[in-house]
Amino acid sequence: EIVLTQSPGTLSLSPGERATLSCRASQSVSSSYLAWYQQKPGQAPRLLIYGASSRATGIPDRFSGSGSGTDFTLTISRLEPEDFAVYYCQQYGSSRFTFGPGTKVDIK
Amino acid sequence: EVQLVQSGAEVKKPGESLKISCKGSGYSFTSYWIGWVRQMPGKGLEWMGIIYPGDSDTRYSPSFQGQVTISADKSISTAYLQWSSLKASDTAMYYCARRGNDEVYDYFDYWGQGTLVTVSS
Numbered sequence: 688e689i690v691l692t693q694s695p696g697t698l699s700l701s702p703g704e705r706a707t708l709s710c711r712a713s714q715s716v717s718s719s720y721l722a723w724y725q726q727k728p729g730q731a732p733r734l735l736i737y738g739a740s741s742r743a744t745g746i747p748d749r750f751s752g753s754g755s756g757t758d759f760t761l762t763i764s765r766l767e768p769e770d771f772a773v774y775y776c777q778q779y780g781s782s783r784f785t786f787g788p789g790t791k792v793d794i795k
Numbered sequence: 796e797v798q799l800v801q802s803g804a805e806v807k808k809p810g811e812s813l814k815i816s817c818k819g820s821g822y823s824f825t826s827y828w829i830g831w832v833r834q835m836p837g838k839g840l841e842w843m844g845i846i847y848p849g850d851s852d853t854r855y856s857p858s859f860q861g862q863v864t865i866s867a868d869k870s871i872s873t874a875y876l877q878w879s880s881l882k883a884s885d886t887a888m889y890y891c892a893r894r895g896n897d898e899v900y901d902y903f904d905y906w907g908q909g910t911l912v913t914v915s916s
Contacts (some may be wrong), residue, residue: 688857719899719900719901720900720901722900722901722902722903724840724903726840731890731892731906731907731908731909732832732890732892732903732906733906734902734903734904737895737897738899738900738902743902743904775839775840777840777842777902777903782854783842783856783857784830784845784856784901785842786832786839786840786841786842788839789839
């Protein structure tokens with residue numbers, strides 16, 4: 688089973704700053720099967736990025752994804768107040784989905 | 796508009812059975828896989844399993860195989876997650892989510908609002 692590790696666990700930043708979130712896989716993951724989600728308190732997760740770098744419908748271009756193999760990154764170029772949330776990476780492989788433990792982006 | 800609407804919150808006792816639902820609308824329900832995801836209080840997301848309502852093909856996470864049953868009734872565009880004997884450790888929010896119908900990529904593009912299940916004596 689592929690295990691996803693996300694770092695840091697918590698990222699404390701101010702609005703306007705750049706956020707860089709990491710997702711590492713225990714073995715190589717197809718970029719096509721790597722997605723990122725945002726979850727705010729009391730809400731369901733929302734798809735942000737699929738295929739490692741493609742933005743989902745309606746997602747602002749301040750969100751971008753990159754990476755391949757075992758290392759993937761979600762970047763938020765300039766944090767807006769509504770971006771403070773928990774972010775999860777997710778992969779599909781060997782007929783299973785797995786999620787990373789999440790990175791919480793909170794206000795400094 | 797694509798929507799997944801889940802059944803309401805449940806409070807159950809250990810040992811009781813439960814079936815929660817997820818009704819899809821605004822798209823061809825039989826053409827998309829529906830997955831179930833658990834989120835225990837204050838914790839992350841865990842994939843439980845997935846079903847293709849078109850033919851009821853079902854796959855389970857090894858962590859949940861034998862612990863829950865996933866089913867679907869395509870005549871009413873509804874997927875289900877059920878337990879035969881609940882435990883306190885089943886207390887969690889449960890989400891259904893639609894798997895994107897994409898030959899190249901794999902992701903969950905629409906999510907239900909969640910069903911909170913509380914198991915307590």
